[in-house]
Amino acid sequence: MIGVDGLTKHYRTRVAVDDVSFTVHPGRVTGFLGPNGSGKTTTMRCVLGLTRPTAGTATVLGVPYRDLDVPMRRVGALVDPRARHPGRTAHAHLTALAQSNRLPAYRVDEVVDLVGLGAVAHERVRGFSLGMAQRLGIAVALLGDPEVLLLDEPVNGLDPEGIRWVRGLLRGLADEGRTVLVSSHLMSEMEDTADHLVVLGRGRLLADVAMADLLGRHASVRVRSPRLPLLGAALQRAGAGVSLEADGALRVEGLDPAAVGDVAFAAGVPVHELSPVLASLEAAYLELTGDDVEYRAGVA
Numbered sequence: 020m021i022g023v024d025g026l027t028k029h030y031r032t033r034v035a036v037d038d039v040s041f042t043v044h045p046g047r048v049t050g051f052l053g054p055n056g057s058g059k060t061t062t063m064r065c066v067l068g069l070t071r072p073t074a075g076t077a078t079v080l081g082v083p084y085r086d087l088d089v090p091m092r093r094v095g096a097l098v099d100p101r102a103r104h105p106g107r108t109a110h111a112h113l114t115a116l117a118q119s120n121r122l123p124a125y126r127v128d129e130v131v132d133l134v135g136l137g138a139v140a141h142e143r144v145r146g147f148s149l150g151m152a153q154r155l156g157i158a159v160a161l162l163g164d165p166e167v168l169l170l171d172e173p174v175n176g177l178d179p180e181g182i183r184w185v186r187g188l189l190r191g192l193a194d195e196g197r198t199v200l201v202s203s204h205l206m207s208e209m210e211d212t213a214d215h216l217v218v219l220g221r222g223r224l225l226a227d228v229a230m231a232d233l234l235g236r237h238a239s240v241r242v243r244s245p246r247l248p249l250l251g252a253a254l255q256r257a258g259a260g261v262s263l264e265a266d267g268a269l270r271v272e273g274l275d276p277a278a279v280g281d282v283a284f285a286a287g288v289p290v291h292e293l294s295p296v297l298a299s300l301e302a303a304y305l306e307l308t309g310d311d312v313e314y315r316a317g318v319a
């Protein structure tokens with residue numbers, strides 16, 4: 020469990036995180052989303068005791084991170100995959116961490132195998148690709164076999180096979196009852212991985228919502244009929260938003276498929292197709308964050 024309560028962080032005049040509260044529960048993967056600069060990393064750093072909040076609190080398993088005894092056994096984190104000793108081998112890096120955190124040496128070989136770094140474990144980290152560095156960062160996070168995991172952009176730099184592997188790993192960790200908070204910019208990846216979403220925009224909380232609810236809220240219905248104008252008018256009278264698709268079908272928003280069918284029946288209009296259309300996470304996300312994007316392409 021991760022608890023963030025009234026969390027606020029100011030950097031001089033910039034408000035990086037603005038009175039944000041949410042709880043990350045165990046047993047599910049919680050996706051942490053938001054445009055660039057929306058405060059995700061700052062929030063994670065506050066949870067990990069790396070950044071001191073201006074106001075509010077962040078706790079892990081009910082206590083501030085600094086109060087945890089042997090934190091690596093309780094919380095695993097991937098925040099900056101490049102932040103490790105470049106002259107060391109991956110194995111030596113993990114061994115040093117295991118020793119300083121009183122973790123068993125056999126755990127090093129376990130996590131090396133788990134993240135698929137067996138072939139390069141004795142090579143220097145300096146020569147690692149971003150994908151290999153990410154895998155090593157994930158190995159560090161898993162070293163203490165922790166109950167809580169915070170991973171900032173873990174699929175950054177990974178190839179499709181690596182991305183699939185991370186997805187399976189996160190699912191497995193959540194299924195074991197662990198708390199998993201993971202940030203990503205890849206909407207399609209989040210859609211396949213996360214059960215729950217916490218969304219930030221300009222440092223504020225925009226949504227704390229189950230993935231299925233968010234997608235359901237933005238779902239629509241496709242309907243075809245030989246008497247389209249009549250059906251469109253009846254649906255609008257029922258309060259639906261109606262638009263014409265390129266192929267001549269109607270796109271109906273604000274009513275579920277059963278309600279659309281009932282409106283058609285009551286209007287005496289034949290229906291030739293009636294299908295629910297699930298929103299993509301990308302569309303739902305853009306709608307949520309539309310006004311809160313701080314850095315747009317082409318804008319300084």
Ligand SMILES: Nc1ncnc2c1ncn2[C@@H]1O[C@H](COP(=O)(O)OP(=O)(O)OP(=O)(O)O)[C@@H](O)[C@H]1O
Pocket residue numbers: 030033034035036053054055056057058059060061062
């Ligand atoms: N050490 C710092 N000093 C000054 N400003 C900072 C510092 N760290 C972050 N910020 C600012 O705080 C805001 C939030 O940044 P943060 O890195 O938390 O966002 P983010 O959502 O993780 O972004 P990204 O997706 O780009 O990593 C940004 O405007 C950033 O410029």
